[in-house]
Amino acid sequence: MRALLSQPGFVAMPAVWDGLSAKLTAAAGFKTAFLSGSCVAASRLGGPDLDLLSFAEMLNSLEMVRGAAPDLLVLADGDHGYGNAMNVQRTVRAYGRAGAAAILIEDKITPRALTSDGKPCMPREEVRMKIRAAVEAAKDSGILVMARTDCRPTAGIEEALARIEMYVEEGADILFLDSPKDEDEVKRGVAASKGRPHFAVLSPGAGRETPTQKRAHELGLKIGTFPTGTLSPAMAGMKAGLAALAAGASAAESALPTKEFRDTLGYADYDAQAKKFIG
Template identity: 40%
Template sequence: MSFGNQLRTRLEQSEILVIPGIYDCLSAKIAEQLGFEVIATSGFGIAASTLGLPDYGFLTATEMFYSIGRIVQSIEIPLIADLDTGYGNVLNVTRTVKDAVNVGISGIILEDQEWPKKCGHFEGKRVISTTEQIAKIKAAVEAKADSNLVIIGRTDARAPLGLDEAINRGKAYFEAGADVIFIEAPQSEDELVKIANALPNIPLVANIIEGGKTPQLSAHELQQLGFKIVFFPLSGLFTVTKAMMDCLRQLKETGTTANLKNLVSFQEFEKLIDVPKYRQIEQKFDQE
């Protein structure tokens, strides 16, 4: 079974799908080894970790696929890729989707912001017309052909145009062929309820960012409301950043890491990056 089929099969199950955001091969492998069924790239995380820049549309499609392609090769579970706006019009979306299929991505998020886009929880977002985004979704559906790529239609209309417009766009994007609908940054539990009630029988995404605009409900609570997927796109990134800041602060202040807590051991890290497997391969050919 392809990873695209695996993702579709999982979406048919009743239990909500909890998906961590990852931004490099190491974070992807950690999520896989801890038993997550599906992972998703965070454009915010990739921009921060590869460019040291905010999620303001600085990443090009080439840079994004360079990162995602390496991540896909490092894991054996489905990956959903944040592909922003598709990087242009219907022609660009067509190429983006074909590249996604060729790389081995299982699902993509395609949003309706104007380019350059911004993080969904930043201020000042602007969106293209519903008609233009519908055309881009239809182009994506055609471009994916028989690959079983899952298309997640995202709208950022809540902030600039209001919740009702965002819901209307969600309906329209689903009718245009999106498999899952993602209304970004609802600002209260009441808004989450309204989304779920307005879009029954449509697989829905909730996106939980610590300190962001959407309330931090648990996966169980979101499932009770009617959501099918919950992303935690920045939890790992924020945790790693805090840990590294603490580590380097202690090193700068004391000149040693001897008493530093919460480190994995050298041996644990070796296992994480498959050193025993490659050591075995090396020994096999050394003996021949």
């Protein structure tokens, strides 16, 4: 991941959530992917990402992704670290042992208030200790730490930028200012990162600035992920398949031809490997 981020250009990082999404991402030629908490919540819970996922569920999802696409460099969502600074260290070490290339740790309070609106965040110095703990634990495996602040909507841009600068001081490798309202705030977040890679969620539709890949690169962003870019078409495909079955058909018109379906899943690869063990 360090080598990839040291190269010039913008890194488009598709979101993945299980073995199939990871395998398809690698087959499409992508070198890296984001294990997205929102996508894992959708696939596991059938609902939105509202801090209901556990550490064990996310780690299991990481193991599925790594098993299906072992060469894919995975930036894995570690959420809030699932507790205090010691929990953060356990999470970082576990993700490192499981083969994640980088881990996201954020500053929101958990459990959140019983509403889907807003993300109240922890006091700045408490966040500092969590990022310090993450950076220390990352030394065991070499996993990179991406530090995220969610405080822009609730505490304002100045506090958010101060946290980005603090994360740099604590040794975070990648920075993430969530929910910038416009291009100026994007630029300010990049500047606060002091030359370290800055990450952004670029799926359209949310209440944040979402430039195109080309414009993101011009603004100084290094990495962009697109959670709905893969999940939404997958949902649309399942809806189309179900509608076709409900209408009496055997498959939707958008379904893959049988050969492409079997080739994508790797039936022939399995048979080739299994021949070694047929007596």
